Amino acid sequence: MDNEKAFVKRFFQAGVAQPEKLDMIASHFHEKRIDKHDHLLLEGKTSQEYMLLESGFMRAYSLDTAGNEVTTAFYDAGQPVFDVASFFMHTPSKESIQALSPCKGWVITFNDLNTLFHSLPEFREVGRGILVKGFVALKLRMQSMITETAEARYAMLLQSNPEILMQAPLKHIASYLGITDTSLSRIRRELSKQHK
Amino acid sequence: MDNEKAFVKRFFQAGVAQPEKLDMIASHFHEKRIDKHDHLLLEGKTSQEYMLLESGFMRAYSLDTAGNEVTTAFYDAGQPVFDVASFFMHTPSKESIQALSPCKGWVITFNDLNTLFHSLPEFREVGRGILVKGFVALKLRMQSMITETAEARYAMLLQSNPEILMQAPLKHIASYLGITDTSLSRIRRELSKQHK
DNA sequence: CCCACTTCTTGTCATATGGCAAGTAGATTG
DNA sequence: CAATCTACTTGCCATATGACAAGAAGTGGG
Numbered sequence: 465m466d467n468e469k470a471f472v473k474r475f476f477q478a479g480v481a482q483p484e485k486l487d488m489i490a491s492h493f494h495e496k497r498i499d500k501h502d503h504l505l506l507e508g509k510t511s512q513e514y515m516l517l518e519s520g521f522m523r524a525y526s527l528d529t530a531g532n533e534v535t536t537a538f539y540d541a542g543q544p545v546f547d548v549a550s551f552f553m554h555t556p557s558k559e560s561i562q563a564l565s566p567c568k569g570w571v572i573t574f575n576d577l578n579t580l581f582h583s584l585p586e587f588r589e590v591g592r593g594i595l596v597k598g599f600v601a602l603k604l605r606m607q608s609m610i611t612e613t614a615e616a617r618y619a620m621l622l623q624s625n626p627e628i629l630m631q632a633p634l635k636h637i638a639s640y641l642g643i644t645d646t647s648l649s650r651i652r653r654e655l656s657k658q659h660k
Numbered sequence: 661m662d663n664e665k666a667f668v669k670r671f672f673q674a675g676v677a678q679p680e681k682l683d684m685i686a687s688h689f690h691e692k693r694i695d696k697h698d699h700l701l702l703e704g705k706t707s708q709e710y711m712l713l714e715s716g717f718m719r720a721y722s723l724d725t726a727g728n729e730v731t732t733a734f735y736d737a738g739q740p741v742f743d744v745a746s747f748f749m750h751t752p753s754k755e756s757i758q759a760l761s762p763c764k765g766w767v768i769t770f771n772d773l774n775t776l777f778h779s780l781p782e783f784r785e786v787g788r789g790i791l792v793k794g795f796v797a798l799k800l801r802m803q804s805m806i807t808e809t810a811e812a813r814y815a816m817l818l819q820s821n822p823e824i825l826m827q828a829p830l831k832h833i834a835s836y837l838g839i840t841d842t843s844l845s846r847i848r849r850e851l852s853k854q855h856k
Numbered sequence: 857c858c859c860a861c862t863t864c865t866t867g868t869c870a871t872a873t874g875g876c877a878a879g880t881a882g883a884t885t886g
Numbered sequence: 887c888a889a890t891c892t893a894c895t896t897g898c899c900a901t902a903t904g905a906c907a908a909g910a911a912g913t914g915g916g
Contacts, residue, residue: 528807536803549796552788582781592748595791600745602798607732609805610838611724613872634894642806647873649895809902830864843903845865 469493471518472570475542479590489580489587493570498522498563504545505561511550513571517543520567521631525639526559535640538628544594545569564632614643615651665689667714668766671738675786685776685783689766694718694759700741701757707746709767713739716763717827721835722755731836734824740790741765760828810839811847 469490476489496515498504505511507526522539524547536559539545550557551574572580580587608617618641622629629637638648665686672685692711694700701707703722718735720743732755735741746753747770768776776783804813814837818825825833834844 526803528803530807532807534803534806536799548792549799552792553796582784585778588778588784592788592791595788595795596744596748599791599795599798600749602795602802603732603745606798606802606805607722607724607730609802610730610835611726611728615872633892639806643872644874645894646875646896650873653895811902829862831862839902840904841864842866842905846903849865 468495469570472516475516476587476590479593480584480586485584485586489584492576492580493572496569496571498567498569500563500566503560503562504567505547505550505557505559507558507560508556509550510554510556511547512573514544514546514551514574514577515569515571517541517545517567517569520563520569521565521627522561522563522567523632523636523640524559524561525636533636533639535632535636538625538632538636538640540625540627548595548598564636609642614641614647615654617641618648618651619655664691665766668712671712672783672786675789676780676782681780681782685780688772688776689768692765692767694763694765696759696762699756699758700763701743701746701753701755703754703756704752705746706750706752707743708769710740710742710747710770710773711765711767713737713741713763713765716759716765717761717823718757718759718763719828719832720755720757721832729832729835731828731832734821734828734832734836736821736823744791744794760832805838810837810843811850813837814844814847815851 472490472493473486476486480486480489493516496504496513498520504513504515504522517539519541521541522545523535524537524539525533525535528534539561545561547557547559547561549555554574577591581591582588608620612620618637621637621641634648635645638645641648643651668686668689669682672682676682676685689712692700692709694716700709700711700718713735715737717737718741719731720733720735721729721731724730735757741757743753743755743757745751750770773787777787778784804816808816814833817833817837830844831841834841837844839847
């Protein structure tokens, strides 16, 4: 039984050796489907769910002081999806998380996650690893934001995450890169010239 | 005894109730002093120490692709100081951490920290809280980098962390804000005009 | 006390990017 | 199928910021 949760178990397999513990972990996750354009989390609500995305494509975004949407993250299949601040601090979220394609994932509540966290050392290690990796990725992005031109940042994204560019609309990619859609359109033109 | 470690105990007091546990935590920390301009961590080395800064002022910085220093963080007295990536993943650090004034702090090794982490639930909670808060702060900074002008970012920093502006040289503040020292100098001039 | 060094300012000019508006082409909906 | 939308591109001009260089003022070491 619980073979449908193979995805969840696979996610923790590298960090958790014993099958019984994997079963215990998997038992706390529940399937969740989100239609395209629907939300996993809305700004203002307090996040209750930590989701492992099995299939689909999502983004997180918030509103800047002028009321414009700023895309803060893209999530591919295989990744954990949640708002760190709201989920761990039980505060109303400053961002929303939206499906850009039909999504299927597995969710766990804060309490259940905390129970696992405190009862399974291996689970803690995996959890800490996820936080640390997210932190490191964000720092890299910040450094690139400070030191590189928008064109260079786009080119890097093109190399490292081509799926994003295939699936996300230009305006989301643009705000993720910190520029306007107009500028990104021009950057694309420049880059395509060079490729000829 | 160990009363000199009052600072360490005070740091964990809010999260750890029992005095014996505070003693146990404090016993793993060792005093460390760093002269002005000396380093807690050098790029390329693997971080071995997690430090609580009791007094002094520090910064973290790394080199961009063109070889310019980029200041990535400032640390005031009372804050934990360490490179998340290097300390937790045991990888060579991509940044250096330097004292901008004579510093005194308390350090703990990764192994000792991990022991506490796995044996004291309260310690884990505090540890996770530190990571989460750092994450949230970095996200806010990223959002501000994307949506606000350098002048607005400087004005905000001026409000939230005036100590930084008092103690750090202009060029470090500038690269922290993602601009050149030249631009920051001009921004200062503009702001001082307005104040008249 | 002097010399070198760093810090900060300022000028001139170049460039990356934004704001706004128009236009095309697809996609979506009633 | 017409009527809207949304996504993307492009042009024109404005502006924020960078690059480089010079100079003033402060700082530290011998």
